[in-house]
Amino acid sequence: MKVGADKSKTGNSIVENRESLRRLREILFANVVIAGEIPSPTGAEQRLTRFLSDRYTECGLNDISQDQAGNVAAVIAGSSPKRNLLVTAHVDKVWTDADDHTISVGVGEMSGRGIADNGLGVAVLATLPSIIQELGVKFESNLILLGTTRSFGRGDLGGMRFFLDHTDRDIDSALCVEGMNLGRLSYSSLGMARGVISAETSGEASNFEEATSGVIAALNRLVAEMLKINQQEYPAIKLLIGSIEAGSGYNVPPGVGKVRFEIRGEDAGKVAKIEKAVLGLVSQAQVGDTTSLKVEMIAHREPGDLGEKHPLVCQARGALEELGIEPRVEPSISELSALLDKRIPALTLGITKGANRHTPKEMIYLDPIFDGLAQLVSVLQFMDSGRFAFDG
Amino acid sequence: MAALDDRISKWLGTNTFHHSEFWDMQELVRAKEESGLSISLCIPTLNEEKTIGKEIIVFKSELMDRYPLIDEIAVIDSGSVDQTLEIAASYGADTYLSSEILPDHGFKAGKGENLWKAIHQLRGDIICYVDADIKNIHPKFVTGLVAPLIYRPEIQYVKAFYDRPLAMPEGVRPSGGGRVTEILVRPLFSIFFPELTALMQPLSGEYAVRREMLETLPFPIGYGVETSHLIDVYQGHGLEAFAQTDLDKRVHRNQSTIDLGKMSFGILQSFLNRLKHYDIVSELPEVKGLFRQLQAEGRRYEMLNREIIEEERPPMITLPEYRERHGRK
Numbered sequence: 001m002k003v004g005a006d007k008s009k010t011g012n013s014i015v016e017n018r019e020s021l022r023r024l025r026e027i028l029f030a031n032v033v034i035a036g037e038i039p040s041p042t043g044a045e046q047r048l049t050r051f052l053s054d055r056y057t058e059c060g061l062n063d064i065s066q067d068q069a070g071n072v073a074a075v076i077a078g079s080s081p082k083r084n085l086l087v088t089a090h091v092d093k094v095w096t097d098a099d100d101h102t103i104s105v106g107v108g109e110m111s112g113r114g115i116a117d118n119g120l121g122v123a124v125l126a127t128l129p130s131i132i133q134e135l136g137v138k139f140e141s142n143l144i145l146l147g148t149t150r151s152f153g154r155g156d157l158g159g160m161r162f163f164l165d166h167t168d169r170d171i172d173s174a175l176c177v178e179g180m181n182l183g184r185l186s187y188s189s190l191g192m193a194r195g196v197i198s199a200e201t202s203g204e205a206s207n208f209e210e211a212t213s214g215v216i217a218a219l220n221r222l223v224a225e226m227l228k229i230n231q232q233e234y235p236a237i238k239l240l241i242g243s244i245e246a247g248s249g250y251n252v253p254p255g256v257g258k259v260r261f262e263i264r265g266e267d268a269g270k271v272a273k274i275e276k277a278v279l280g281l282v283s284q285a286q287v288g289d290t291t292s293l294k295v296e297m298i299a300h301r302e303p304g305d306l307g308e309k310h311p312l313v314c315q316a317r318g319a320l321e322e323l324g325i326e327p328r329v330e331p332s333i334s335e336l337s338a339l340l341d342k343r344i345p346a347l348t349l350g351i352t353k354g355a356n357r358h359t360p361k362e363m364i365y366l367d368p369i370f371d372g373l374a375q376l377v378s379v380l381q382f383m384d385s386g387r388f389a390f391d392g
Numbered sequence: 393m394a395a396l397d398d399r400i401s402k403w404l405g406t407n408t409f410h411h412s413e414f415w416d417m418q419e420l421v422r423a424k425e426e427s428g429l430s431i432s433l434c435i436p437t438l439n440e441e442k443t444i445g446k447e448i449i450v451f452k453s454e455l456m457d458r459y460p461l462i463d464e465i466a467v468i469d470s471g472s473v474d475q476t477l478e479i480a481a482s483y484g485a486d487t488y489l490s491s492e493i494l495p496d497h498g499f500k501a502g503k504g505e506n507l508w509k510a511i512h513q514l515r516g517d518i519i520c521y522v523d524a525d526i527k528n529i530h531p532k533f534v535t536g537l538v539a540p541l542i543y544r545p546e547i548q549y550v551k552a553f554y555d556r557p558l559a560m561p562e563g564v565r566p567s568g569g570g571r572v573t574e575i576l577v578r579p580l581f582s583i584f585f586p587e588l589t590a591l592m593q594p595l596s597g598e599y600a601v602r603r604e605m606l607e608t609l610p611f612p613i614g615y616g617v618e619t620s621h622l623i624d625v626y627q628g629h630g631l632e633a634f635a636q637t638d639l640d641k642r643v644h645r646n647q648s649t650i651d652l653g654k655m656s657f658g659i660l661q662s663f664l665n666r667l668k669h670y671d672i673v674s675e676l677p678e679v680k681g682l683f684r685q686l687q688a689e690g691r692r693y694e695m696l697n698r699e700i701i702e703e704e705r706p707p708m709i710t711l712p713e714y715r716e717r718h719g720r721k
Binding site: 026027029030031033034037058102103104105106107 | 441442443445446449450452453454456457458475478479482483484527528529643
């Protein structure tokens with residue numbers, strides 16, 4: 001089988017497809033705005049899955065379903081019903097219901113909370129039936145379009161894991177769609193362990209430190225020790241301190257506090273070793289008599305790797321190069337790792353360029369979206385052209 | 393008074409809608425095509441670059457490409473100095489400078505000017521006006537307003553409302569129809585045009601109107617355009633010509649009290665002009681002291697009449713007791 005990104009089954013080159021897809025501009029952009037403005041915090045994604053489901057109904061798809069995890073799946077039937085390709089985007093966002101989800105539209109760009117991660121990914125998933133129809137592409141395989149819930153934080157890829165554990169269809173291969181960044185090529189997943197350290201005081205402060213800083217000094221010392229561990233193993237293993245929170249003002253020492261951390265790396269054994277070291281630090285930490293510390297591990301991932309020479313990886317790289325985009329290899333800890341865990345050949349692709357991810361000023365550029373879509377269709381067509389073993 | 397209350401109550405039941413009643417877009421498009429009506433969407437603008445792009449994208453995609461409900465989207469601009477027109481054009485709207493429409497009639501700065509010139513420039517049998525500063529834009533802002541005109545030929549003028557005055561233990565929520573409505577317009581309507589108090593949000597900037605009605609109306613070019621329209625349509629055709637649709641929630645920028653003062657002054661001018669036009673000033677109605685507010689329970693709306701009697705005392709100097717006590721003659 002030839003690997004490359006020359007002509008599609010419709011006879012159009014990837015560049016011609018990109019230009020054809022501009023005809024869907026209004027429909028796609030409207031989906032980006034609507035998907036961007038619907039709040040969808042992890043564990044409460046039903047408004048965005050409803051949007052996705054409604055869009056599939058409007059497109060005339062018949063096989064639309066929602067599972068117990070809240071995932072929405074729709075099937076575009078192929079000519080060979082025994083084969084199944086999965087295209088998936090997570091529907092949860094890092095923002096809460098109370099955050100302002102207003103999307104602003106400028107010349108050539110849009111901005112607002114969650115527009116890249118993963119409003120755009122959801123919009124692409126919602127528009128995919130129209131994209132396929134516009135290009136006149138026919139697939140032998142069934143295309144399963146899946147919006148997954150509970151990706152972030154404590155969600156721990158719950159939606160994708162549930163789907164993979166319960167679907168009665170064998171998945172040949174899969175594509176995960178993320179809003180940004182175009183050029184991203186993720187075919188390996190890192191080992192990961194994610195946890196929360198909680199500190200709490202009870203009763204009268206037992207020493208100077210508790211009386212003047214509550215739990216802050218204890219957490220501060222703990223973080224300093226964690227950084228020392230990180231120093232020894234960095235960069236093979238990264239121990240990331242994602243947030244530290246305690247207190248609400250100027251003059252009341254806080255009685256509760258939290259540190260959220262994540263350990264990630266390609267070597268599962270070393271990730272586990274660092275996790276054990278952090279657990280040991282917490283159990284042996286020097287704290288006052290009235291302060292208690294506890295750690296809760298909330299998510300784990302096993303590392304996985306499709307390999308840089310896998311045909312899917314080569315195809316995606318070729319598609320990007322044909323579009324004049326420099327591929328950038330980027331290991332993932334998102335849905336891809338659940339798929340690789342199941343030894344399903346899978347990639348994560350980014351749709352456009354953007355900036356300020358996970359900030360209120362998250363933004364995406366509009367024109368590169370059509371490169372991202374052309375790339376996605378090219379890889380999907382290649383996936384449809386045959387079965388690929390996990391080991392290539 | 394009971395007859396008036398009955399008329400209002402009946403009208404609230406038959407001519408007040410919720411946008412969700414028109415959820416079936418395919419049916420709405422079918423009814424529109426069967427009616428032979430064409431629909432123009434007009435968005436008046438002045439420096440609205442932050443929100444105009446999103447409105448155009450959503451309306452064009454959902455109401456032209458996906459469901460062919462509207463026939464044209466036009467932005468009529470008062471002379472923006474930001475990128476309003478460039479952004480609107482880049483997403484597929486027809487863009488016009490108000491000053492270039494009917495140039496022989498000059499140009500006056502004001503939203504009403506754009507609305508008036510839209511009647512000349514646009515082609516639709518129905519013109520739907522939607523303000524450009526809506527942050528939570530959604531197709532319902534158009535479908536909820538044009539649907540009553542498509543389904544009910546006798547209706548001429550459909551107003552939007554958003555912030556429903558919910559019945560609460562402590563009374564009606566004070567922000568029912570907006571501050572200027574509750575403080576200025578509703579009290580004036582209660583005295584002069586009690587039936588118009590049935591409109592939840594008489595000043596809302598979103599409404600859809602039949603061309604044959606619009607072309608007969610004078611247009612104040614400033615803040616008074618909506619109030620003036622309501623009075624003119626009511627005087628000529630009665631409450632039955634109106635409908636109103638609940639569009640749930642509208643998120644937009646808040647105006648300062650200073651700006652609301654300016655708005656109120658403009659509205660008051662237009663209101664007094666209409667009184668003069670209909671020769672009502674010389675025959676002021678008897679002030680009955682009945683103030684009409686609205687309340688909603690779910691989707692059932694009803695009038696809440698409050699008697700507010702402003703009694704008056706004479707000047708103290710006219711009282712003998714006072715003059716005697718204080719040695720005044």
